[in-house]
Amino acid sequence: MNQRELPEHPDFLWANPEPKGSYDVVIVGAGGHGLATAYYLAKHHGITNVAVLERGWIAGGNMARNTTIIRSNYLWDESAAIYEHSLKLWEGLEDELGYDVFFSQRGVLNLAHTLQDVRDSVRRVEANRLNVVDAEWVDPQQVKQLCPIINIADDIRYPVMGGTYQPRAGIAKHDWVAWGYARRASELGVDIIQNCEVTGFVIDSGRVTGVETSRGRINAGKVALCAAGHTSVLAELAGFRVPIQSHPLQALVSELHEIIHPTVVMSNHVHVYVSQAHKGELVMGAGIDSYNGYGQRGSFHIIEHQMSAAVELFPAFSRAHLLRTWGGIVDVTMDASPVMGRSPVDGMYVNCGWGTGGFKAVPGAGFAYAHTIATDEPHELNRGFGLDRFVSGALIDEHGAAAVAH
């Protein structure tokens, strides 16, 4: 693809109606997950009397701030199932949405730098394959073939000992994905309401019947929370707690350069994940800031460490320039897996805790969440991700096990 040619956006994306007094379903949060949920509610379940309420601008939270990596090579069965389903939806998404979202299956390489990295990588590859997820172990020479700009010399501090490769993984243009869902949802009759903050819930005998907003009360048959880290705040308004912590996670881009990086490279050990977007900017994620907070900004030493790691692995990036840094808020559960399912309040549903992995899950999560809302029962894909696992202890521990960042 020529990096000097960009596709044109649709002439019309979404309408900005005034909120109605009542909806069958009110979705709180118009990020990727909220918009995809609205779309699948309308498309698969025929529920179109839906409002997606957004306190700010749509897709302005983590959807606008992630590094757009899409993959499904997760370790555990439950994770592999939902992310793989999501990836399959990604593979048909541009057709479905009628929108060129720059979905590029350029593959994702997860590098191994220590013997334990190698063990973890092999374990994940073997598990992925039995879970019907494309995955390969690649040796350093194969790493070099897939990504010629990686330094695989064995005299660097943490030499590349190989990696896992998922060929079907890739990237997409985040904003456009959200807009594509918003457009289709809007066409199907969903009301997308920006500048509408939810300030409370109307709960009657343990059942939610509406939301209070900055634009007045809106009655609702069902309420679906889709607010990532701010789910904690909303849940508190509804009288329950969710086990998530919110941390800043920074990311950054360089200016545009001729394309030299053909894939996506992630290295947990030296803390770098990087791709080169279609236009030519290097897009890079940094490590998580350790403190909790809702400020969408982090500490600069995290960026400096990130740059060291980048230059170590990619000498060609030495004099690329840091153009812009920013922060998102990642909502992290203790097992680094999401929460999706019913809440303690009847008619209210939760979808949060995607941590650093929410973007890739947008289609799959929207699909499964819509099912959960429409039927009041979790879909097979999210059955294991209910809040009850924090009581039963049946955790799906991806950070302990996979040892892979997103």
Next chain:
Amino acid sequence: MGATQPQRLEVGGAIDRSRLVELVVDGTTVMGFAGDTVASALVANGALRVGNSIYRGRPRGILSAGVEEPNAFVLVKGEHDESMLPATTLELVSGLDLRLLDGIGVLDQKPDPAEYDKMHVHTDVAVVGAGPAGLAAAREAAATGARVVLFEQDFALGGSLLAQPDDLVEGLPAAQWVERVRAELEAAPEVTVLTRTTAFGSYDSNHVVAVEKRAEHLHGTAGDGVSRQRIWHVTAGQLVLATGAFERPIVFADNDVPGIMLASAVVGYIGRYAALPGRDAVVFTTNDSGYAAAHALVRAGATVQVVDARDGGPGERVAAAATAAGLTVRTGSAVVGVDGDVAVEAAWIARIDADGALVGDAERVPCDLVAVSGGWTPNVSLHSQRQGALHWDDDLAGFVPTAPVRDQHLAGAVRGTYWTEGCLVEGAAVGQTAAAAVGFTREDGCAATDLDVAAVDEERAARAGRTRQLWLVESREGGYATHFVDLQRDNTAADVLRATGAGMRSVEHVKRYTSISTGVDQGRIGAVNAIGLLTRLLTGDDARAIPPGQPGQDERVGAPGSAPDGIPAGGAPRPTPGAIGNTTFRAPFTPVAFVALAGRSRGELFDAARTTPVHPWHVDHGARFEDVGQWKRPWYYPRPGEDMDAAVARECRAAREGVAFMDATTLGKIEIRGGDAGEFLNRVYTNAFKKLAVGKARYGVMCKPDGMVFDDGVVLRLAEDRYFATTTTGGAARVLEWLEEWSQTEWPELDVVCTSVTEQWATVAVVGPRSRDVIARLAPDLDVSKEAFGFMEFRETVLASGIPARICRITFSGELAFEINVPTWFGLTVWEDVAAAGADFDITPYGTETMHVLRAEKAYPIVGQDTDGTVTPQDLGMDWIVSTTKDFIGKRSYSRASHQGAGRKQLVSVLPVDRSLRLPEGAQLVESGALGDYTGEGLPARPIPMLGHVTSSYHSQALGRSFGLALVKDGRNRIGQTLIASFEGRFAEVEVADAVLYDTEGARRDG
């Protein structure tokens, strides 16, 4: 272009005409002078045209004279090519070889050989910007004796004064005044003046991050050890922002043709560099400041016509003065288009109405330069990075700071103070205030100047000269496809129109739909003009979908129930820019090379390797190393002709049959002291330590609150109130952090102090049936008999060498073993002594691989290898280590449903039916028959249920076969079953067996 510099003025400028400097641009030699930038040298050579635009391939020219440049990007060739540098900020030095870029850089794939470093500095007052306001502030603060750091991104001090060297400042020509202040600052002992240093990031606690260019301007004479660039981390008690303002272009048809230049840049090229951008100029302005360009051009000998968009009123005074000076001034008019492709040939000028639409016919005026001024935007980046408030000031026609951030101060153009005297007053005032806030006042007790800040405030709007907010000029032909808003991203008014037509209301959406403000200039050229356009395109109804919270946005916007001020509900389409707000300002202010931020953390120093005192011996003896955490650990010691398997087999045999030794120094070591140390350890380990006798050792496991194994190690009780705990090599830091977290935040009432002593002790493990003989020789004073020195005990002794040592009888192999701990500096000596003492027994050094094999034969788990954060001690078969009587971290989790009944994965061993097959670690295990028709080729048709995986896998000398450890669902109930291991598209049968395969009686540990 040649060496003639045809556009260089005969006199003037701050260039050094005695030093001719040659540069090469796309293979052509161009001459300039020292003191030029690359851009000013190009201007002096009449070469305004630079690369083409990124997407539309339109010829582009130098637009600005500063960091906001959207067009003139170059690649500098050299030891490591650097791309996307604005020619307008690139200092002209000899030997520059450049390539003009079309908006996209080219990364050099060679390593960067240059050095980069960092400085960390605390100061009382930091001042960003060395224009009149910043210099005045720095001077005043310095006069109090405060420590002052002054940042200036340019290679010269002076800011706006550089463009007007002859203007009088405090009675001196500006250039002389700057020199005087520089001399004062340099004479002050506590002042650091950093030129070529851009403060690009502003973080909490007045932590400012800056990058200094240190070497290239020295023409290769910087010398060894001088870094090419340096990152400064400056934490300032008080921070003064005197960061100036940026001029905006005007959005009209074909406003990107080379020869269209910001009016202030024209002033700068003439005044600072004596370079004349054009001989026949049209100055198109919406405010007073454009007239400065007109006068400068006239003085430089150019013909000038002024086109002032304002009609009477605010512009009258300056227009009259210009007319009096002989200039032609057309008011109420606009440049509505230009002729020319690669250079401006003529401007089309017409009268315009209140909406910017043409009134009557346009007139064609031949010219080679159109200087434009669409008003000014304060440079609030650093202010806004700290969430400093902004608001739209209609008089100044810009977003200005509402109030400084705590412990910060604003002076000069950053707050809309656009005249030199005003800047000086504000600068001096904040210089004094800032110094006073950190306890410094002038010893003479009086203010240096008569600072009438109130008068500056009153005068500010009038001095700025009211700007016409002309966001769009209609063209003769209609349409907006060449009305450029963001030149770098090739975005036009048509793109903005398309965005709002698509339903975009938020300025953030418009940015993302169009990509305005995403270029290297980060919206300095286009952002406010785009916002201005939105005020023309959106209506009151639209405004209800505009979310609040954007920088500079009127806080009433988005309030429930009412449309914001300036947007009558359902009414006329005239929201103010304040109803829309800015996109977010983010660090860095200007781009910074990745490698500069890496600093010295590259190569060997990327993450400094830790080595033990014995490391040189390991190297000398041919060890291969493994990275474990930050440590380099010997992995195995191949002898000539040996591969890894052979070496490990030999090392294993030595440990099981004779004696072997390994360097165990890397284990984490933490001393835990205090009256409550025992109670504390009782709470963090699953087993009890409170009653451990002094002189005894105990193995312990610690878990996270979810009950999963977190780390393990042996703990010695040194005294009633003193324990010595070891951790895994990789886990030392996180265990210490864990202990600190619990002692500081959860149990502050406990008297306990934890200290890392990892670096203080060297440890040599002596292992094998003959180890007692070796220890006896080394420590003649110690009774090493089985009876006198029991398992899990330790002794303090003095070795034959006179070195004091603490010797423990613990084992990680199942064999009789001792661990000798000595102060680190004796580590190598004692290691060599062990080697000598064991020579008669053919003592053999071994590495981590052999250690792993030996411990696996005994099913001693490696935390992080045989566990993964989902494994409990019970899963490991260590129920015995989990106390049922005391409370400890993780205990409550064991009562949860997932810990009851069947289904947990348990540690077992797996024995490949093919006794020579060593399974890959990570191989998955499935039931026999679960594979169905899956052959291993490609992927299976549907998921195949997995029972677990192989965590460790080796060939055992002791067993004479391969074996592995595995975590298997209900593993202990499957002992004797045959499962299938799946790996690399192959399958192999394995038998599940008890975890412990060797010396199941535990008979060998006593020798």
